[in-house]
Amino acid sequence: MFQPSMHKPSGQGPTLGILGAGQLGRMLALAAAPLGVRCVCFDPEPEACAGDVSELVCAPWSDLDAVAAFAKRCDAITFEFENVPAATLRHASTLARVDPPVLALETGQDRLLEKQLFERMGLSVHPYEAASTAAEFAAACERVGFASGSGTGVVAKTRRGGYDGKGQAVIRSREQISAAWVALAGSMDARKDVLVEQFVPFERELSLIAVRGAGGAFASYPLTQNRHQGGILRESIAPAPSVPASVARHTARYMHDLMDALQYVGVLAIEFFLVRDAAAEDGARLLANEMAPRVHNSGHWTIDAAMTSQFENHVRAVLGLPLGSCEVRAPSVMVNFIGAMPPARDLLAIPGCRVHDYAKPARAGRKVGHATILDAQADDPRVKRVIELASAADARPV
Amino acid sequence: MFQPSMHKPSGQGPTLGILGAGQLGRMLALAAAPLGVRCVCFDPEPEACAGDVSELVCAPWSDLDAVAAFAKRCDAITFEFENVPAATLRHASTLARVDPPVLALETGQDRLLEKQLFERMGLSVHPYEAASTAAEFAAACERVGFASGSGTGVVAKTRRGGYDGKGQAVIRSREQISAAWVALAGSMDARKDVLVEQFVPFERELSLIAVRGAGGAFASYPLTQNRHQGGILRESIAPAPSVPASVARHTARYMHDLMDALQYVGVLAIEFFLVRDAAAEDGARLLANEMAPRVHNSGHWTIDAAMTSQFENHVRAVLGLPLGSCEVRAPSVMVNFIGAMPPARDLLAIPGCRVHDYAKPARAGRKVGHATILDAQADDPRVKRVIELASAADARPV
Numbered sequence: 001m002f003q004p005s006m007h008k009p010s011g012q013g014p015t016l017g018i019l020g021a022g023q024l025g026r027m028l029a030l031a032a033a034p035l036g037v038r039c040v041c042f043d044p045e046p047e048a049c050a051g052d053v054s055e056l057v058c059a060p061w062s063d064l065d066a067v068a069a070f071a072k073r074c075d076a077i078t079f080e081f082e083n084v085p086a087a088t089l090r091h092a093s094t095l096a097r098v099d100p101p102v103l104a105l106e107t108g109q110d111r112l113l114e115k116q117l118f119e120r121m122g123l124s125v126h127p128y129e130a131a132s133t134a135a136e137f138a139a140a141c142e143r144v145g146f147a148s149g150s151g152t153g154v155v156a157k158t159r160r161g162g163y164d165g166k167g168q169a170v171i172r173s174r175e176q177i178s179a180a181w182v183a184l185a186g187s188m189d190a191r192k193d194v195l196v197e198q199f200v201p202f203e204r205e206l207s208l209i210a211v212r213g214a215g216g217a218f219a220s221y222p223l224t225q226n227r228h229q230g231g232i233l234r235e236s237i238a239p240a241p242s243v244p245a246s247v248a249r250h251t252a253r254y255m256h257d258l259m260d261a262l263q264y265v266g267v268l269a270i271e272f273f274l275v276r277d278a279a280a281e282d283g284a285r286l287l288a289n290e291m292a293p294r295v296h297n298s299g300h301w302t303i304d305a306a307m308t309s310q311f312e313n314h315v316r317a318v319l320g321l322p323l324g325s326c327e328v329r330a331p332s333v334m335v336n337f338i339g340a341m342p343p344a345r346d347l348l349a350i351p352g353c354r355v356h357d358y359a360k361p362a363r364a365g366r367k368v369g370h371a372t373i374l375d376a377q378a379d380d381p382r383v384k385r386v387i388e389l390a391s392a393a394d395a396r397p398v
Numbered sequence: 399m400f401q402p403s404m405h406k407p408s409g410q411g412p413t414l415g416i417l418g419a420g421q422l423g424r425m426l427a428l429a430a431a432p433l434g435v436r437c438v439c440f441d442p443e444p445e446a447c448a449g450d451v452s453e454l455v456c457a458p459w460s461d462l463d464a465v466a467a468f469a470k471r472c473d474a475i476t477f478e479f480e481n482v483p484a485a486t487l488r489h490a491s492t493l494a495r496v497d498p499p500v501l502a503l504e505t506g507q508d509r510l511l512e513k514q515l516f517e518r519m520g521l522s523v524h525p526y527e528a529a530s531t532a533a534e535f536a537a538a539c540e541r542v543g544f545a546s547g548s549g550t551g552v553v554a555k556t557r558r559g560g561y562d563g564k565g566q567a568v569i570r571s572r573e574q575i576s577a578a579w580v581a582l583a584g585s586m587d588a589r590k591d592v593l594v595e596q597f598v599p600f601e602r603e604l605s606l607i608a609v610r611g612a613g614g615a616f617a618s619y620p621l622t623q624n625r626h627q628g629g630i631l632r633e634s635i636a637p638a639p640s641v642p643a644s645v646a647r648h649t650a651r652y653m654h655d656l657m658d659a660l661q662y663v664g665v666l667a668i669e670f671f672l673v674r675d676a677a678a679e680d681g682a683r684l685l686a687n688e689m690a691p692r693v694h695n696s697g698h699w700t701i702d703a704a705m706t707s708q709f710e711n712h713v714r715a716v717l718g719l720p721l722g723s724c725e726v727r728a729p730s731v732m733v734n735f736i737g738a739m740p741p742a743r744d745l746l747a748i749p750g751c752r753v754h755d756y757a758k759p760a761r762a763g764r765k766v767g768h769a770t771i772l773d774a775q776a777d778d779p780r781v782k783r784v785i786e787l788a789s790a791a792d793a794r795p796v
Contacts, residue, residue: 035753
């Protein structure tokens with residue numbers, strides 16, 4: 001990693017601080033460099049992969065003196081990881097401008113606040129209830145998912161701290177309720193706050209990624225279609241095929257309103273489920289599932305297939321620069337590499353396959369890279385080949 | 399800059415050593431990172447701009463112990479600067495594979511060897527003579543540029559060490575010959591080796607950038623049209639408009655032969671003059687002017703407007719990976735920023751303008767960045783706007 005004391009004095013360009021130095025920080029730093037922006041990442045992990053391409057300050061999140069020293073060197077600060085402690089972020093924000101706003105981070109860290117925000121902004125959500133004890137949980141599951149006419153089960157999620165499918169349980173029969181509570185409660189701290197959502201069969205998972213500038217400018221990428229497995233994103237298709245025009249239009253408008261309401265600056269992602277609804281215009285509607293107040297895995301295709309990547313647009317926004325076009329340059333499919341990277345030579349031999357290796361050591365369940373196949377639809381043989389290579393790499397012992 | 403002793407151990411990816419850490423090294427490192435390739439640059443200048451995005455080892459070119467320590471850490475070594483001393487490169491090549499081959503570097507460092515290579519490979523060149531004394535120089539100028547029927551002047555160039563228009567003199571009358579010798583001789587070391595080329599009016603300047611893989615695979619970008627001023631590249635238009643098909647085809651074939659002959663691995667650029675010639679097929683032919691055994695300024699448009707950039711293809715080639723497609727994604731115009739960068743917010747407000755700021759302090763005559771305007775022809779108003787901004791920035795006192 002960089003040795004801060006040896007670092008050369010800043011040229012003309014601004015210095016951007018990034019809290020977190022994982023792959024999102026790495027891709028932010030790679031997008032910032034061509035703009036003449038110098039990045040400094042902050043992460044407790046000395047081997048965090050953004051440290052290969054930017055300066056890395058290594059200290060615990062709780063070391064507020066280190067946070068202050070870091071913040072004083074930055075013209076602006078952002079974060080790549082939504083579990084940055086809000087106290088860390090608030091401390092940094094007393095010394096430098098922090099975007100997206102801390103309120104957005106805190107909302108995104110709490111599934112209940114998030115759902116309440118979606119509802120206030122007019123976005124549809126799954127029927128839900130909050131619970132904090134075993135009894136409340138059982139009652140909520142009954143009312144939301146099993147009482148006559150109310151559904152065929154629930155998805156229970158911890159209010160805070162879950163990601164990539166962790167801290168979630170699908171409950172399809174009453175007999176599973178008490179075991180689910182024990183499992184979820186065991187993964188939480190003293191506060192046992194759980195959200196119980198109705199299980200609603202969905203047709204597809206979609207996400208919307210948008211960016212808002214410091215002066216209120218707004219731009220959004222087209223909806224992306226995502227496939228998760230085991231709670232982890234596996235593939236994205238961009239633009240999402242066959243989305244009714246009314247759905248796309250309404251979703252972008254709600255996103256715009258929501259970002260204005262939060263006085264949001266930077267990239268924001270919202271994940272949706274597309275459900276069939278005969279009563280809705282065009283027969284379908286979106287249920288907002290969760291938001292990520294940062295660049296998002298389902299937007300990685302924008303590096304290679306949009307006029308301006310989500311990473312560059314985030315950097316532009318938080319530094320008060322004009323936003324770039326979100327126009328699509330080519331339809332594409334993104335495939336995540338989980339656990340281990342396939343051999344580079346196999347991937348690079350595939351025409352139109354853009355490879356992104358995060359240079360992280362292999363580990364089961366870990367996102368270690370992705371590829372974007374350009375000018376591709378889901379059924380493209382090149383996509384199938386990349387998925388095969390991804391599966392083979394993931395299956396190898398590490 | 400990075401502190402080598404603190405550097406994290408290599409993950410799965412290879413380490414690429416780059417001799418030189420200027421903007422070409424910086425863009426190589428930015429292209430290498432997504433492939434999971436870690437770069438280490440070597441440069442005598444501690445503030446060299448590639449040090450922002452990669453590890454930088456700082457030592458004089460002549461410090462062969464430092465070169466050896468650097469080389470031992472690398473899986474492959476390349477260079478971004480053709481004036482790396484050949485002794486440095488030869489020493490490195492005893493410890494790690496170095497590409498492009500040292501022979502190509504030495505040829506590119508010497509205008510006479512370069513011309514002889516072009517001729518051997520069947521490429522047309524300007525009529526020329528070599529000279530090493532004032533008397534030889536005067537005689538060569540007379541024969542090549544002023545004797546009856548032989549032209550209307552010469553361009554005299556030092557055989558070694560010139561770049562960006564330095565070490566050159568245009569001689570349009572016999573009276574200028576002796577002053578030109580004094581000026582050129584003063585810029586050289588003890589060996590006063592000069593090349594005298596016939597002045598040939600040209601229609602346009604073109605360049606060809608191609609890449610050859612370790613196994614002999616070959617790919618070339620389309621010809622690019624370049625405008626120089628004061629010996630410094632100002633703009634490139636890619637693909638070059640209205641080039642006769644026969645010219646493009648022949649040029650790529652000669653390039654392929656030349657790279658095979660040199661057993662070349664990596665990106666090679668050759669600059670040409672397009673001259674009208676009624677006797678030639680399609681009425682035009684190319685005169686090969688010089689070659690650069692490295693990534694080249696006239697290929698910067700490939701970052702944003704080709705399927706695979708010249709930087710990524712160079713990295714792929716020198717690491718023995720499959721080459722990427724050189725297909726054009728959009729016609730584009732590249733504008734260099736000389737002296738100082740225009741304000742980022744002005745550039746980023748221009749639709750389809752991709753900005754590359756090398757984060758170098760402003761200095762007269764220095765290349766500090768470039769922009770590529772996508773989906774553009776030379777007469778696009780956006781191009782004019784970028785050129786205006788470039789001129790205004792260059793004219794500001796620094």
